[in-house]
Amino acid sequence: MFPQSKSTKLFLIATIVIIILIGLGSYTYFNTKITTKQHLIVSTTTSLYETGLLDILKVEFEKQHPSINVSFISQGTGLAIQTAMRGDADMILVHDPARELKFLQDGYGVNRKVVAYNFFVIAGPSNDPANVRGLSPTEAFTKIKEAGEMNSAIWVSRGDDSGTHAKEKRIWKAAEFDDTELRTMDWYLEAGAGMTATLRLTDEKNAYTLVDIGSYLNNYANGNIKLEIIVDAGKDTLNVYSAIANVPKKTEGSSLNFNASMKFIEFLVSDGVQQIFLDFGKDKFGKPLFNPYVKLLESGDKPELIQWMQDLAYFNGTECPSQYRYEGDYLYQIIHKELIIAHIVLDFQH
């Protein structure tokens, strides 16, 4: 009934080849996947991820904590927070203080720590058609809008609800424009993409865009873009990255994930990693892509910058109000030492 024809043999061969292929694949897969390890998922922003910094942090963290395997999911800040709210990530590493506060208030996150900072800049074509070089961000936005309406300039917005997009909306607001109105205009383009993709679009269109300095330097050095920095760093363009752990749930395994998240936050603010932030990109770009915040605070240099940071990214004078802390007070002790002393002195005086 089933003759041993040539095609049957070939069918057998094909089957064997496929099985070998699958076997080979699964062998390497199970070799690389660490089944016994605790798995920590961090949802984070494209601006951090695309520079490659997190790959270095992963290696370092797993060296220090061999029992934990850390994975990064790179999304815009808006989606990153969503992912954590759904319980699909154990912690977030993002840059939008307003939405971070909401995340804490809604009861999803605890133990927020400010980790690093850099600045946003306005990148644009070298001939600067809107003539905004050297202006303040709000002035520049106003002039770009005016030039846009006369068809001599184009603005590209991230348009993806990311931290960068949030900052851009805030600057439009500070310049007293409504971004929902702006987006209907011809000179205002929405990329709806990550930072590098948005920069490339801006470059193609000879337009202006808001970009964090890390992504700008990275793409400029790679030859992806020819845009120049038209408006440089200032108080209004400060960009602050914070880490927040998900609230531990009373389900199986979650407390383990919470502990791993806390270890990762401790790791981010540790001396060694703060130094990594400072060194990352220095050799390639001449300056760091991300500046360590804890180091800045400890050194006490640049009090004006520290003040800016706290104006922007602190809630009620602290990086994490006490009602949003959970078994994490120790994270804040070093930094609050001076504050506590100041309070004691004040009490004495009263």
Add this chain to the structure above:
Amino acid sequence: MFETFIEAIHQAIILIWSGDPEVFSITLRSLYVSGLATLLSCLWGLPIALGLALSSFRGKKLIRGFFNAMLGVPTVALGLILYLLLSKSGPLGIFRLLYTPLGISIGQSLLITPIVVSFASSAIESVDVGVRDLARTLGASRFQTDLAVMHESTWGIILAIVASFSRAFAELGVAMMVGGNIRYVTRVLTTSIALETARGEIAFSIALTIILMIIVFSLTFIINFLRRT
């Protein structure tokens, strides 16, 4: 522009030739994930195809129509639905399949099931009715007859399997949304191409694209070659 493209291809060839371990592991993971997806879809797809081709019942046309319509299901749509289902706060969250390779495999297997069903059932149906009748007159049982018909349509079924594997291997939506493109865990060829392009690492993207295309084309080529001999 042309020069950068040549330069990128040059870098890509070097990258492939030097056997970069990460490129290698991403490729193997892609083969594994989509291979498993193909295996799973055959598990339920081939019996459905057989049932559709060899028996007649009410509603058969409806089922056929359903699978034919599902041939064109957008991968992002399927990815989004699976993302919501598999999320920890979704109905299937307890299985913890989101952001795992197995999750991608299951998603891709659903994606390609219509291909397996439609292609395989057409192949089986196209076998000459004479084969069936001959087998019956030679005294074969119902099961033996079915085996004979299947045997005659072997190549058609293999083609259906290869086509579905290629589709799974080359799709992006499910792998990205269900897998999350986590390095060393769920990063496959298509998701790394998307990421490296977004990152501006064009040479790396081209290298991965070349690998993707070589595998898809050579698979089709091998099957065609075997079929002729």
